[in-house]
Every structure is written in structure tokens, then in C-alpha cells.
């Protein structure tokens with residue numbers, strides 16, 4: 001039976017560290033402050049926003065909400081991002097995505113100062129990830145994948161890693177983070193041929209296809225560590241990309257959904273904010 005790599009202990013350790021650092025900052029007269037910017041009232045955005053506010057409250061981080069109607073103009077929205085980027089009392093900016101069609105999210109990302117860009121929207125931060133410059137802010141989910149493996153003591157150096165996802169929020173930056181850890185990386189996608197042959201040869205398999213219970217026994221092998229990043233909603237509730245019950249009986253470790261990577265991703269966001277304050281914005 002596989003070791004279950006639960007996200008909560010990892011997230012709790014990150015939050016405990018963040019809370020301590022934030023407390024010290026407060027005592028030194030610098031209150032860490034996150035701005036959360038939302039356009040529209042999508043239920044999932046509001047649920048995520050409430051979760052971020054609750055998490056911040058637990059670790060001595062204050063939040064300010066900037067909310068616009070869904071039909072806000074591109075100009076008004078981007079002006080708000082410009083002024084938040086200039087505001088010395090704001091240390092991080094989280095923009096809830098996807099943005100309404102009239103807002104150019106590429107331009108919005110560029111308007112967030114790179115060192116306040118806690119969710120890695122500014123291409124300058126992605127450039128740093130791709131050039132191996134550790135001074136930038138990585139996207140939260142790829143960082144969460146590396147974090148969970150390190151927390152549970154699974155070595156990465158020299159390992160054969162297969163990532164099934166090539167998006168800019170997950171697969172591409174994650175492949176760079178794994179390379180920086182000296183792994184050997186293969187990135188797969190919807191046009192990959194003989195996918196199960198490739199995935200079953202991995203030491204570490206990361207799935208992010210966004211298809212409920214897509215990967216079964218033919219995609220995995222014993223001694224493998226599986227990190228399931230997929231978040232899918234079905235009539236039965238939330239699930240990952242793995243046929244969890246089937247795969248769990250074969251591999252040596254697996255992260256569950258829910259209760260895995262998603263929990264850590266939110267904690268990483270808090271750590272990014274604290275790092276921004278420490279950069280002395």
C-alpha cells in the first residue's frame with residue numbers, strides 16, 4: 001500500500017514558518033499586506049478569495065480587497081493594478097483568474113511589479129524560472145510539487161520525472177524546477193504517443209491533464225511516486241486525474257485529491273508574500 005502524501009502537514013509547516021516571519025515584521029513596524037483583485041462575482045473566485053483571506057488571517061497577514069463589476073473596463077482595471085504596484089503599503093498582488101474577456105491578462109500581468117507578483121503573472125518571473133535565476137517568484141503549483149517531495153523525503157536528483165501537462169501554469173515551469181533539482185525530465189501532452197509506456201517508466205509521475213480518474217494501472221508501476229495535480233469535479237465530488245483506489249495499490253507513494261497539492265499551493269502564496277516583504281518593497 002502506498003504512502004499517502006497528504007498536503008496538510010506540508011502546508012501547516014509552511015504556514016507556521018510564515019506566521020513567525022510575519023509576526024517579526026509586524027513587531028518591526030511592517031505589516032505584511034496582500035491585495036486581492038477581483039473582476040466579477042464568480043462563485044469559485046469568491047470561494048478562493050475567502051480561503052486566501054482566512055489563510056492570511058491565520059498567519060498575521062492582512063488583506064485588502066479590490067473588487068470590480070464583471071464589465072469593468074480594461075483601463076480602470078489596469079489603472080488599479082498600476083497604483084497597487086506603486087503603493088508601498090502593499091507587498092503582494094493576487095489577481096483572480098480567468099479575467100473577463102475585455103481585460104488583456106497579458107498586459108495586466110506585466111503591470112504587477114515583479115517583486116509583488118505572488119502568483120507569477122509577470123513574464124519577468126517566468127523568465128527567471130526558465131533561466132534558472134532563483135531570485136524570481138515561481139508559480140505556486142509547480143513550487144508545491146517540489147515542496148511535497150522534499151517534505152516527505154523523496155529524492156529528486158537523478159530521478160526520471162514524467163510530467164503530463166505542458167501549460168505555462170504547470171508543466172513548463174515545473175520542468176524547469178525539476179531540472180534545477182538535477183532530475184531528468186520528460187514533458188508529455190495530448191499528442192504524446194505511447195503515453196502509458198512513457199509514464200510507467202517514471203520514478204516520479206506528475207499528472208495535470210484535468211480529466212477525472214484518467215490514469216489507471218497501465219500508466220504506473222511499483223516504486224513510483226505519483227503527484228496528482230488535477231482538480232476535477234464530478235457528480236461524486238472532487239477528484240484528481242488518477243484512479244486513486246486502483247493506483248494506490250500499485251505505486252509506492254501518491255498525493256490525494258482533495259487534500260494534496262491544492263492545500264500546499266495556497267500556503268506557497270503566503271510564503272511568496274512574506275518573501276516580497278523581506279525584499280523590502
Ligand code: NAP
Nearest residue numbers: 141165166167170189190208209210229230231261262265
Ligand atoms: P490546461 O492548460 O488545460 O493543460 C492541460 C494539459 O494536459 C495540456 O498540456 C494538455 O495537452 C494535457 N492533456 C490533456 N488531455 C491529455 C491526455 N489525454 N493525454 C495527455 N495529455 C493531456 O490546464 P492547467 O491550467 O495546466 O491545469 C491542469 C489541471 O491542473 C487542471 O485539472 C487544474 O484544475 C489543475 N490545477 C491544479 C492546481 C492546484 O493547485 N492543485 C493549480 C493549477 C491547476 P495539450 O497541451 O496538448 O493540450
